[in-house]
Amino acid sequence: MKIEFFRHNIGDIEKSKVCQTLDSIFLTTGDVVYEFERQLSDFVGSDYAIGLMSCTAALHLSLLAYGIAPGDEVITTPMTFVATATAIMHTGAKPVFVDVEPETGNINADLIEAAVTDKTKAILPVHLYGNMCDMRRIREIADKYSLIVIEDSAHTIEANRDGYGIGELSDAACFSFYATKSITSGEGGAVSLNNKEKAELIKQLSLHGITKGAADRYTKKYKHWDMDLLGWKYNMSNIQASLLLNQLNNADKYWQRRDEISKRYEDAFSKLNGINYPKVPDQSKSGRHLFTVWVDPMNRDETLWSLQEKGIGVAVNYRAIHLLSYFRENFGFRKGAFPIAENIGESTISIPLYPALTDIEVDYIINSVIEAVS
Numbered sequence: 001m002k003i004e005f006f007r008h009n010i011g012d013i014e015k016s017k018v019c020q021t022l023d024s025i026f027l028t029t030g031d032v033v034y035e036f037e038r039q040l041s042d043f044v045g046s047d048y049a050i051g052l053m054s055c056t057a058a059l060h061l062s063l064l065a066y067g068i069a070p071g072d073e074v075i076t077t078p079m080t081f082v083a084t085a086t087a088i089m090h091t092g093a094k095p096v097f098v099d100v101e102p103e104t105g106n107i108n109a110d111l112i113e114a115a116v117t118d119k120t121k122a123i124l125p126v127h128l129y130g131n132m133c134d135m136r137r138i139r140e141i142a143d144k145y146s147l148i149v150i151e152d153s154a155h156t157i158e159a160n161r162d163g164y165g166i167g168e169l170s171d172a173a174c175f176s177f178y179a180t181k182s183i184t185s186g187e188g189g190a191v192s193l194n195n196k197e198k199a200e201l202i203k204q205l206s207l208h209g210i211t212k213g214a215a216d217r218y219t220k221k222y223k224h225w226d227m228d229l230l231g232w233k234y235n236m237s238n239i240q241a242s243l244l245l246n247q248l249n250n251a252d253k254y255w256q257r258r259d260e261i262s263k264r265y266e267d268a269f270s271k272l273n274g275i276n277y278p279k280v281p282d283q284s285k286s287g288r289h290l291f292t293v294w295v296d297p298m299n300r301d302e303t304l305w306s307l308q309e310k311g312i313g314v315a316v317n318y319r320a321i322h323l324l325s326y327f328r329e330n331f332g333f334r335k336g337a338f339p340i341a342e343n344i345g346e347s348t349i350s351i352p353l354y355p356a357l358t359d360i361e362v363d364y365i366i367n368s369v370i371e372a373v374s
């Protein structure tokens with residue numbers, strides 16, 4: 001059997017929407033993007049959403065819009081994709097890592113206060129695998145020290161916890177539509193927020209810092225535009241938005257299937273010694289973006305390879321990022337700095353999780369994992 005690590009859900013409806021856009025004159029940011037932004041803000045319950053080129057861009061611009069600048073510190077997790085930290089570094093600020101919870105791999109809110117200094121300006125939690133961080137605690141700490149909270153929600157638009165959804169307890173939430181994300185346009189991202197002034201600023205920063213987008217210039221009576229801010233080129237195109245609209249419509253249906261598969265994995269693996277997996281926090285709905293198993297670090301790579309040999313696509317999400325060369329060399333991190341994150345990073349194996357998986361494939365994956373660890 002050959003089971004890809006990931007298969008996207010792009011089908012005839014998405015393709016015909018893309019063709020419709022290609023047949024129109026307007027390929028860059030325009031009506032299709034605006035439609036997607038409205039639907040995304042409805043979905044997550046925010047006042048505003050802005051389509052961008054990537055989640056990295058969304059994180060970068062959110063941090064900038066809230067004034068994060070050189071010399072500042074931003075508290076985040078080492079158990080994430082590098083983009084979380086590089087977005088901080090692109091503002092000139094320093095990422096300050098704190099260790100994670102052993103049960104979830106999410107930032108350990110109990111450790112955040114000890115990392116706050118007079119340079120700390122923001123907290124950047126990551127909802128790893130789609131399991132939501134303890135946003136109530138994080139908001140409390142942020143309020144106590146007057147910090148901004150930006151969510152790296154690249155792994156979920158669907159999650160909630162303690163009655164709060166993504167973006168409800170933060171200043172902005174950032175999403176990814178990268179090729180292996182649950183909803184994808186190959187490359188793409190977005191930010192949701194409830195602050196009109198910051199939303200307008202992010203929009204402007206996403207397009208060079210100029211005062212009018214191409215759609216406005218094209219559809220309205222010609223007016224000269226100005227550039228009064230130094231911006232970036234991060235805007236989403238109508239082609240990307242055409243791929244995303246129908247997937248967003250089906251997000252709940254896709255989530256249902258990922259949840260069903262995740263529960264089958266959990267049932268099968270809960271009975272096994274030598275294998276563990278992240279716990280969905282109480283009072284929460286997980287976005288169910290990735291399913292990772294945690295095995296003995298001594299056997300992790302062999303388990304990975306043996307699953308590959310059985311034709312199963314696997315990934316590692318993630319090795320703790322403070323131990324990657326750049327972070328070691330520029331921040332002086334050594335092994336032992338964040339032992340829980342390091343241990344998860346050495347134990348973790350992501351196995352396939354997407355709606356197109358058949359029950360037969362899921363059974364094959366379960367049996368292969370069981371064989372590989374026993």
Ligand SMILES: *Cc1c(COP(=O)(O)O)cnc(C)c1O
Nearest residue numbers: 054055056081083154176178189
């Ligand atoms: C994928 C991912 C990103 C980056 O998303 P892009 O859209 O590729 O920029 C950031 N953080 C996490 C946790 C991710 O998984």
